[in-house]
Amino acid sequence: MSGFSLTRVGAVLIKEFKQLSRDRLTYAMMLLMPVMQLLLFGYAINSEPRHLPTAVLIQEDTVFARSVVAALKNSLYFEFAAQARTPAELDEMIRRGDVQFAITIPGDFTRRVARGDTPQILVEADATDPSATGGAVAALAALPNQALARDLSGALSPRQARAPFEVVVHRRYNPEAVTAYNIVPGLLGVILSMTLVMMTSLSVTREAERGTMESLLATPVEPIEVMVGKLAPYVLVGLIQTVIILVIARLLFNVPMLGGWAGLSLGVALFIVGSLALGFLISTLAQSQLQAMQMSVFYILPSILLSGFMFPFRGMPGWAQAIGEVIPVTHFLRVVRGALLKGQGLGDMWRELVALSAFVCVVTALAMARYRRTLD
């Protein structure tokens, strides 16, 4: 028999369709993936975020100061989240990452405006992620000419075309707005989750698929012993990956490493264990290695898109941020960037570390509950 037979093509085609329709998960993935991607890219991602949390230190409570704050608010880029009482407090807020901007209106602002002295307002931006602050910083250019337009009338109306005050912008932590400073530490989180979750998601599934699980279960080995034994080698893999990425980040990309080694080490340890436990959990849920892979992809996609790795976290709508907060990569990124770029100490990042610990505990408990010591 030779040539091209439509009947034979049909035979193969019908078989493929039937097999596909029996693999429900693959089916669901193929239909859900595009929907998920459309929703994420369409709604959640915003490369020019507005309403960024801002702290302000107003050293004089005057009409002018209030007008400046109001003008900032009207720009829609700034959302006043906190009012600092001292410069130290303001500094802490931006270092901890509570706010994106810290604005200082000096004590003699009104007097100097009235004298035509052109006083300065200091805007400190957390530029670890340059794309998060870019739009807001650009909007500041128009501020001096507009903010006080209504207040400065009569005798105070500007004599020259000069603006009544200046805005000085400090891009902190990344003054040259180098994207790599933000992306490279972030990659640590993404690469670790990609490799570790995928590798371990296959671990139990592979035993089940090859039939070795039955023998393993017939031995006296306990579930926790299987889990620890299976995951330990990957802890080493994760640590080696971390070292490689950090060395390259330093040597090739000159990523600043300001310190925060204690927090970073703890964060890396928690994140590696959490990712491995998640992979193990997936492997207890998946029926086949293919399914395990698909589930891993389903986890990794939002980890890249919603964690603040590719797009500014604060640019996302509330629901997307809520999802992002559940993803461990989000917290890990804050730890890595905080430690390397800002030199955050344990005290600054404890919330992220607690979140990572909680993830480890919950996922490990679920994995243990799901792992069956019998074939029931």
Add this chain to the structure above:
Amino acid sequence: MSGRPALPGGLAIDVHGLNKTFGDKRVVKDVDIQVPEGRICGFLGPNGSGKTTTLRMLCGLLTPDSGSGTCLGLDLIKDAHEIKLATGYMTQKFSLYEDLTIAENLMFSARVHGLDRRKARVDQALERLGLTERRDQLAGTLSGGWKQRMALATATLHEPRLLLLDEPTAGVDPKARRTFWDEIHALSAEGLTVLVSTHYMDEAERCHEIAYIAYGELIARGTAGEVIAGSHLVTFNGEGEGVDRLAKALAAAPGVEMVAPFGATLHVSGIDRAALEAAIAPYRRAPFRWTEVEPTLEDVFIRLMDQSQDNFR
């Protein structure tokens, strides 16, 4: 292999009323099994009859829905962990790590069972298998017969007192099967109790006793002779040129329950001797010769299978 506590009633396996249901399918129904210590019990039954499920319940891989009893004097449910320590289980599908070498697989088993003198035990097992030279060969590259012998060595490395084998010789050539059975008998001689499921009648006859399970129910038990006698089956053996062509006509005759050609001869079996004789009477002529023979185990099992199938429907 001394200093063991005597087992109650001398039974290594003593379970009653085992039941297991998957979904709405009752796979094992009220099965009782007693195997005296040091005996080899053949576990027979058609595909899907619940043999594997029963074996898995005995070694703690599955939890019975109901039923009770002891394995090695330990409670089936409560002491599942202790039973695992003293039981060797060989799965139907080759379930060693194909990407580990022979020696590495044995070493894994030794470690997982927390054995002492691991290296010595592994070397000894390799010696016994005759695989010392091939110890660094990947397990996946072994032939079918060797794989099974290796799986047996792995399942017995921790010197279990009970060995459960699930169709250990399926798809293995006759010579390798014989070697395998010689090993099982050698282990049994050392005091090991063996429960082995199989489809091969010659293997069933190598067992000290057999248990027959069909559609989840245990329907016959005893030595091969007892099972054959208990079936009350009468079998005539027909010989002569063209006797096999009578199969169709005889099968339709009243009183004939089974007709099976064996090469150039024909086995005709039934419970009712008179009806059976009447059925073959028309063919008691040249060139055919008829003699009554002892039914084979296969005759008995096929009848048991047909019978239970009827009950099942």
